[in-house]
Amino acid sequence: MDRRYTVLVDCWAMTGLRLAAVKYFSHGKHAADLPQETVVKFNKSFIAVQMLYFVDVVATKAAFLFLYYRIFGVNVWFRRTLYFLAFLLVAFIIACPIVAVAGCHPVFYYWDNNQPGSCINEVEFYRGNGIANVILDFVIFCLPVPMTLRLNTTVRQKLIISGIVILGFFVCAVSIIRIVAFNGFNPKDTTWSTVETAMWSSIEQAVAIICMCLLTLRPLFRRFYGSTTSKPKQENDFHTETRCKTTGNNITLSQFTNSGEPDGTAGFARLSNIYDIDDDEQ
Numbered sequence: 001m002d003r004r005y006t007v008l009v010d011c012w013a014m015t016g017l018r019l020a021a022v023k024y025f026s027h028g029k030h031a032a033d034l035p036q037e038t039v040v041k042f043n044k045s046f047i048a049v050q051m052l053y054f055v056d057v058v059a060t061k062a063a064f065l066f067l068y069y070r071i072f073g074v075n076v077w078f079r080r081t082l083y084f085l086a087f088l089l090v091a092f093i094i095a096c097p098i099v100a101v102a103g104c105h106p107v108f109y110y111w112d113n114n115q116p117g118s119c120i121n122e123v124e125f126y127r128g129n130g131i132a133n134v135i136l137d138f139v140i141f142c143l144p145v146p147m148t149l150r151l152n153t154t155v156r157q158k159l160i161i162s163g164i165v166i167l168g169f170f171v172c173a174v175s176i177i178r179i180v181a182f183n184g185f186n187p188k189d190t191t192w193s194t195v196e197t198a199m200w201s202s203i204e205q206a207v208a209i210i211c212m213c214l215l216t217l218r219p220l221f222r223r224f225y226g227s228t229t230s231k232p233k234q235e236n237d238f239h240t241e242t243r244c245k246t247t248g249n250n251i252t253l254s255q256f257t258n259s260g261e262p263d264g265t266a267g268f269a270r271l272s273n274i275y276d277i278d279d280d281e282q
Contacts, residue, residue, distance in 0.1 A: 027198070031189045036114065042191050043111030050100050053201055057133060058093040060208045062086070064140050067212070072147045081143065088136065096129050113187065123185050130179035134172055141168035168211045174204045
């Protein structure tokens, strides 16, 4: 399955579980007012949502890394930085689910704390992985800025790409709000105390996906509303059949030759078609 659809499927699955938690497991009500069986079912669904959340976080960030590699992967230090961030994402997706599940002893104490057992400090765990999440977001959104400034293209295109990066910091702001919301978490009243964190977790991932898709929204609007202005020739050159190439301190756009490889070099990452859609498809 295409990685773009993987992110969307995971997001919809997490949303579906949240809706099921509200309808069938009384999410938003105090645990003291509910039968113990309902609380146990909710806690089981909550840990399932956490697993999907971790996958969603990593999948969204990985999509950004793939996008960056596609555009700026020709630069050696940039590509190595992407590899390092990918390693951190792998570590994140391995560590967080393990700690979330194995943090209680025995494991079933997580969803039924009326039994003998104990858990780690869940608030500190959620706060810790939330801080790691914010740091990764900040690094990922800052990473393409120097490459964008070196891009040998129009000022307008640089401003568009930089603006998308700046909008990405809104994801960081939402993530920080989510971390603060965990201060109200009560493991004895999960059906009530997780409402705010669930809301901000959903907003966080939705905003991240929107930011990731911003580069493709202009063709979508043009398809439905048409083009109101004619584009200059220089902007029309920013096509799928173009790849990035480094020239000194600048990054230029290298056209394909008939052989399918860019002139004078090889191994370049294809640059997405950001601005145009095929007129034949309209």
